[in-house]
Every structure is written in structure tokens, then in C-alpha cells.
Amino acid sequence: MxxxxxxxxxxxxxxxxxxxxxxxxxxxxxxxxxxxxxxxxxxxxxxxxxxxxxxxxxxxxxxxxxxxxxxxxxxxxxxxxxxxxxxxxxxxxxxxxxxRPSGRLRVSMPGDFASVALPDLLARFVQAHPAVQLELDLSPRQVDLIGEGYDIAIRMGELPADSQLAARRLALFSMSLYAAPDFLARHGEPQEPEVLTSLHGLMVSNRAGEARPWQLFRPGADGLQEWQGLPEQRTLANSPDVLMRLALRGSGVVAVPDYFAEALVARGDLVRLLPDWSLAPAACSAVFPGRRLMPAKTRAFIDLLAEELRTAPEVEARCAEVERQRRAAALVPAD
The missing domain is CATH 1.10.10.10 (Winged helix-like DNA-binding domain superfamily/Winged helix DNA-binding domain)
Structure with a gap:
């Protein structure tokens, strides 16, 4: 030297x-x-x-x-x-x-989604990657990933185009209506969608505080049947978890992703209504700043989510068929 x-x-x-x-x-x-x-x-x-x-x-x-x-x-x-x-x-x-995944990992996701679907997954991630400092934002707001310094956001539904962000679809959730057995014992189990308007609906509200109507689909050889309606009596909330808890206590009918309802149905806590009918599927995506070299901590978290939430092939096929018939129906002019 x-x-x-x-x-x-x-x-x-x-x-x-x-x-x-x-x-x-x-x-x-x-x-x-x-x-x-x-x-x-x-x-x-x-x-x-x-x-x-x-x-x-x-x-x-x-x-x-x-x-x-x-x-x-x-x-x-x-x-x-x-x-x-x-x-x-x-x-x-x-x-x-x-x-080796390490460093601070900031993740935004809906609080209901984290508490209902991900407690075990989050625990496994923390134990598997002790060098990662996981920070969760469970508020309902849509964060600015780049402006606020987030690594990942978990978002439901259709994603707006954004050239600065990249996305990976984690799952496609089929959706159905459910109610508790004691609610059905008091009000009867509906056999046709039209009956739903006379039952108490536990409804997700939009940003304006209004109820989102239930829109049901039934694919068939003759094409797609569609029904849309609002129950006359309804309780509104912007928390799907709260609505599901109300349904478990016999308060009404709720729309739930089948993925989340499976265990409750198996225990006899919920009953799926109108099994031939379903709501439009909901996509779940991981959104992150667009870049070629993804940090190992980000990749590890997204890969674990994708493995945990992986959509069964039969669900993908059923959702795809509903979407195909929906698109076909949209191309047919009304009489």
C-alpha cells in the first residue's frame, strides 16, 4: 500500500x-x-x-x-x-x-384480509425471515406506494393502469352468498334469487356510503343468467370482516369469498345459498414499484402469498366460464 x-x-x-x-x-x-x-x-x-x-x-x-x-x-x-x-x-x-431477505419491508393491505386470511402466513414469514423488519399498514386507504415508501400493497378487484407500478395476481376468489343456519331456520332458505330482496342483507358499502347491489350469475348451456338486486332491509359497512361476524350471529345474508367461507361451512357455522349462482369473482393482486431487480425480501413475501392463496384449477375454470359468458352476453344486442 x-x-x-x-x-x-x-x-x-x-x-x-x-x-x-x-x-x-x-x-x-x-x-x-x-x-x-x-x-x-x-x-x-x-x-x-x-x-x-x-x-x-x-x-x-x-x-x-x-x-x-x-x-x-x-x-x-x-x-x-x-x-x-x-x-x-x-x-x-x-x-x-x-x-438473504433482510431490511425493512413496508406492506399495505386491507385489515380484514390480514386478520381473516393471513395470520398464519404472517407468522410463518416473520419466523422464516428474522432479518426482515415487517411493517403492516392495515388502514382502508389506498397508499401511494412510491411517494410513501411502501414495498408492496395488496389490492382487491381491478387495478388502474400505472406505468410506475407492477402487479402480480395472487388469487382469483369466487364469491357466493352465505347465512347462518339459525337465520335460515327463522326466515327460510331462498330457492330463487328474487327471494333475496325480502331478507336482511349485510352489504359492503362503496366510498359514497351506498350499498353495492348483489349481482348474481348462473352459467348454463343456453347462456348466462344474471340477477341483480338490493334487499329492502340492509346493514352497511366498509368492513367485510364485521359483516361476516354479523352473519355468523344470525343477522342476515352476506357475500363472502368461498376461500374464506370453506372452513365455516365445514363446521356448520354458515350455509351457502343458491349454490348454482355466484357473484363476480374478485381478483387479489400484489402491487409493487416497477423494477427489474426486486429485493429478496419483497420476492419472498409475494411468493409466500401466492403459494398460500393459490386458486384451485376448478375455481379458475368456473370463474373463467362465467367471465366468458358475461363477455359473450355483452356482445349480443338487446331485443
């Missing part, structure tokens, strides 16, 4: 040229440096000459047989080696982070 020099590189030089200079000294010639870097010898010579011009002094004395570094060049070499060390350290950090 050479002694320290008071010479300081001036503004306007290219750090890549410092790296090139360090490589020339390390390998002992322009030819070997050019071969190692995969560029012409003339390019190496030209860039070193340009670096000398910008610095205002010679770095190397050149003869036909050898290169000799000048005193000024020794001082600049210290800086060049520091740059090379910083580059190596940055590359090592990047490779380590890609190999």
Missing part, C-alpha cells in the same frame, strides 16, 4: 476512469487491462489520457517497455482504490441482500 497523498481528484472526473486507472496499475499494462475489461487497448489509453487531462498532471510515464506511475499518480491511486473498494462493498451488499 502506498503512502497517503494530499492530491485530491477535481470535480468532473468519471469514477469509472478511476476504476480503470486502478485496474491498469493492478495488471501492469494497458493491454492486459483492455483484455480483462473486454475493450480495445486504444479505449483504455484514451480514457487514461482524458483522466490525466482533467486532473492536469500525468499519472503514468509510458515507454515502449513499461509503465511507471508518477508521484501524483500514487496519490490518485489511493483514491482510485478507495472507489474500487466502495464498488466492491456495494456489490457484495447487493448480492447478500438478494441471497
Amino acid at each position: 502506498t503512502g497517503q497523498s494530499n492530491a485530491e481528484p477535481v470535480a468532473g472526473i468519471d469514477a469509472n476512469d478511476l476504476l480503470l486507472f486502478a485496474r491498469v496499475i493492478e495488471l501492469g499494462s494497458f493491454s492486459r487491462a483492455a483484455e480483462r475489461l473486454g475493450c480495445p487497448k486504444s479505449t483504455v489509453s484514451r480514457r487514461i489520457a482524458e483522466l490525466e487531462r482533467r486532473l492536469g498532471e500525468r499519472l503514468l510515464q509510458r515507454t515502449t517497455r513499461k509503465l511507471t506511475i508518477t508521484d501524483f499518480g500514487l496519490g490518485v491511486l489511493d483514491h482510485a482504490r478507495q472507489v474500487a473498494q466502495e464498488v466492491d462493498a456495494a456489490m457484495a451488499l447487493a448480492q447478500h441482500r438478494q441471497a
Whole structure:
């Protein structure tokens, strides 16, 4: 290692040229440096000459047989080696982070979705990746991923176009209507969709605080049947989890993703109504800042979600058939 020099590189030089200079000294010639870097010898010579011009002094004395570094060049070499060390350290950090998930991971998702579908998954992620600091925002608002520094947002339904974001669909949830057995014992189980208007509906409200009508579909050989309506009596909430809890207590009929209702149906806590009919499926997607090199922590979280929520092939096929018939019906003009 050479002694320290008071010479300081001036503004306007290219750090890549410092790296090139360090490589020339390390390998002992322009030819070997050019071969190692995969560029012409003339390019190496030209860039070193340009670096000398910008610095205002010679770095190397050149003869036909050898290169000799000048005193000024020794001082600049210290800086060049520091740059090379910083580059190596940055590359090592990047490779380590890609190999082992670590760091702060900020995730936004609906609170109901986290509490109903993901407690076990979140626990497994935390235990599997102790070097990741997981931060969850469970508020109902739609965060600005880039402006607020979030890594991932879990969103339901159709996604708006955004050139700055990328998305990966995690699941396609089929949706149906459900009620508790004691509610059906008091009011009867509907056999046709029209009966639903006379039952108490537990409805998700939109941003304006209004009820979203139930829109049911039944695919068949003769095409898609469709029914839409609102119960005359209804309770509104912007929390699907609260509505499902009300349904479990016998308060009314609720629309629930079949994925979430399976265990409740198996225990006898809920009954699926009108099993030939279903609501439009709901897509669940992970949205993240668009970039080619996804951090390992982000990839690990999204991969675990995709594995946990993977849609069964028969559900995909049923949802696809409903969507196909919906599109076909939209192309047929009304009489």
C-alpha cells in the first residue's frame, strides 16, 4: 500500500476512469487491462489520457517497455482504490441482500384480509425471515406506494393502469352468498334469487356510503343468467370482516369469498345459498414499484402469498366460464 497523498481528484472526473486507472496499475499494462475489461487497448489509453487531462498532471510515464506511475499518480491511486473498494462493498451488499431477505419491508393491505386470511402466513414469514423488519399498514386507504415508501400493497378487484407500478395476481376468489343456519331456520332458505330482496342483507358499502347491489350469475348451456338486486332491509359497512361476524350471529345474508367461507361451512357455522349462482369473482393482486431487480425480501413475501392463496384449477375454470359468458352476453344486442 502506498503512502497517503494530499492530491485530491477535481470535480468532473468519471469514477469509472478511476476504476480503470486502478485496474491498469493492478495488471501492469494497458493491454492486459483492455483484455480483462473486454475493450480495445486504444479505449483504455484514451480514457487514461482524458483522466490525466482533467486532473492536469500525468499519472503514468509510458515507454515502449513499461509503465511507471508518477508521484501524483500514487496519490490518485489511493483514491482510485478507495472507489474500487466502495464498488466492491456495494456489490457484495447487493448480492447478500438478494441471497438473504433482510431490511425493512413496508406492506399495505386491507385489515380484514390480514386478520381473516393471513395470520398464519404472517407468522410463518416473520419466523422464516428474522432479518426482515415487517411493517403492516392495515388502514382502508389506498397508499401511494412510491411517494410513501411502501414495498408492496395488496389490492382487491381491478387495478388502474400505472406505468410506475407492477402487479402480480395472487388469487382469483369466487364469491357466493352465505347465512347462518339459525337465520335460515327463522326466515327460510331462498330457492330463487328474487327471494333475496325480502331478507336482511349485510352489504359492503362503496366510498359514497351506498350499498353495492348483489349481482348474481348462473352459467348454463343456453347462456348466462344474471340477477341483480338490493334487499329492502340492509346493514352497511366498509368492513367485510364485521359483516361476516354479523352473519355468523344470525343477522342476515352476506357475500363472502368461498376461500374464506370453506372452513365455516365445514363446521356448520354458515350455509351457502343458491349454490348454482355466484357473484363476480374478485381478483387479489400484489402491487409493487416497477423494477427489474426486486429485493429478496419483497420476492419472498409475494411468493409466500401466492403459494398460500393459490386458486384451485376448478375455481379458475368456473370463474373463467362465467367471465366468458358475461363477455359473450355483452356482445349480443338487446331485443
